[in-house]
Amino acid sequence: xxxxxxxxxxxxxxxxxxxxxxxxxxxxxxxxxxxxxxxxxxxxxxxxxxxxxxxxxxxxxxxxxxxxxxxxxxxxxxxxxxxxxxxxxxxxxxxxxxxxxxxxxxxxxxxxxxxxxxxxxx
Amino acid sequence: xxxxxxxxxxxxxxxxxxxxxxxxxxxxxxxxxxxxxxxxxxxxxxxxxxxxxxxxxxxxxxxxxxxxxxxxxxxxxxxxxxxxxxxxxxxxxxxxxxxxxxxxxxxxxx
Numbered sequence: 649x650x651x652x653x654x655x656x657x658x659x660x661x662x663x664x665x666x667x668x669x670x671x672x673x674x675x676x677x678x679x680x681x682x683x684x685x686x687x688x689x690x691x692x693x694x695x696x697x698x699x700x701x702x703x704x705x706x707x708x709x710x711x712x713x714x715x716x717x718x719x720x721x722x723x724x725x726x727x728x729x730x731x732x733x734x735x736x737x738x739x740x741x742x743x744x745x746x747x748x749x750x751x752x753x754x755x756x757x758x759x760x761x762x763x764x765x766x767x768x769x770x
Numbered sequence: 771x772x773x774x775x776x777x778x779x780x781x782x783x784x785x786x787x788x789x790x791x792x793x794x795x796x797x798x799x800x801x802x803x804x805x806x807x808x809x810x811x812x813x814x815x816x817x818x819x820x821x822x823x824x825x826x827x828x829x830x831x832x833x834x835x836x837x838x839x840x841x842x843x844x845x846x847x848x849x850x851x852x853x854x855x856x857x858x859x860x861x862x863x864x865x866x867x868x869x870x871x872x873x874x875x876x877x878x879x880x
Contacts (some may be wrong), residue, residue: 683869693808693859694818695869707868739818748821755863756806756821763815 650674650759652744657764664734664768666715670744670761677725681705681747684718684729684754686740696742697729701751702755703767734768741765773838773870774799774860781878782867786847790875792840792860798870807836807845810874811856819858820845848878855879 656668670682684696697708697718706718717730727744743761748758775793782788792799792807799805805823807818815825818827820836823843833848847854858873 667799669804678834692833695861695871698868709868710833727851743815748818748827754822755804755869756818757808757816758827759820760815760817 650746652746652759652761654742654744654761654764657742659767662732662735662768665711665730665732666734666741666766668729668731668744668764668766672718672725672727672746677720678702678722679694679750680722681749681753682727683691683745683747684727685743685745685760686738687743687758687763688740691740694740696701698747698753699727700753705753713721717722731766734766736768739768773864774778774862774872776858776860776875779876779877779880782847782850782853783880784850784874786850787846788877789847790860792843792862792872793846794843794862794864794870797855797866798862798864799838800844802863803838805838805843806835806861807834807843807864808818808859808861809854809856810859816859822863824871837872852879857863 651673683698715733743763744758744761745757748751748756807820811817864870
């Protein structure tokens with residue numbers, strides 16, 4: 649069974665940092681691009697970042713570029729998001745999501761984690 | 771402001787059909803066949819319903835179908851059921867921003 653389990657969320661002050669993790673199981677993690685998608689309370693979905701199978705291709709939304717860093721460890725089937733210089737507007741549930749296509753991204757997400765809540769507040 | 775435009779809400783009675791539109795530009799919806807649709811129930815993670823404009827994941831009901839014309843994609847749900855009541859989001863690959871979502875549409879089954 650495919651599973652994605654996020655962790656690392658919590659309360660942080662503006663300007664602070666947080667590192668999210670996503671533990672994958674039930675599939676060959678190294679064969680899929682993976683993404684972070686967030687959802688602010690009561691709001692819609694916002695794509696945050698994606699990383700290809702071998703980390704050669706990394707993309708960010710303009711809203712987080714220069715502040716967030718995505719990475720992965722294929723040996724440990726894990727995805728990470730280092731979030732620096734956090735702002736109030738980064739408050740959201742952060743989901744880890746797998747691209748639905750083997751090897752190269754087709755930009756749809758067939759498996760999602762349950763999400764981890766990040767709250768940025770003083 | 772969301773990159774793709776969806777109606778805020780749609781409604782229909784059980785058994786009826788509804789269509790949700792998703793309007794973008796030639797740089798996203800109109801330029802690529804990488805349009806997807808997601809269903810999200812309150813407090814749950816999104817679930818993919820349609821990908822590559824028209825394709826359904828294995829095992830998904832054929833009551834859900836997708837299409838595209840120009841810069842506008844559409845999700846049609848036929849034979850509405852109470853469990854279809856949820857929020858629906860479209861998404862598309864975007865040449866400038868990698869992936870963009872619509873603002874979401876709340877479907878109410880009357």
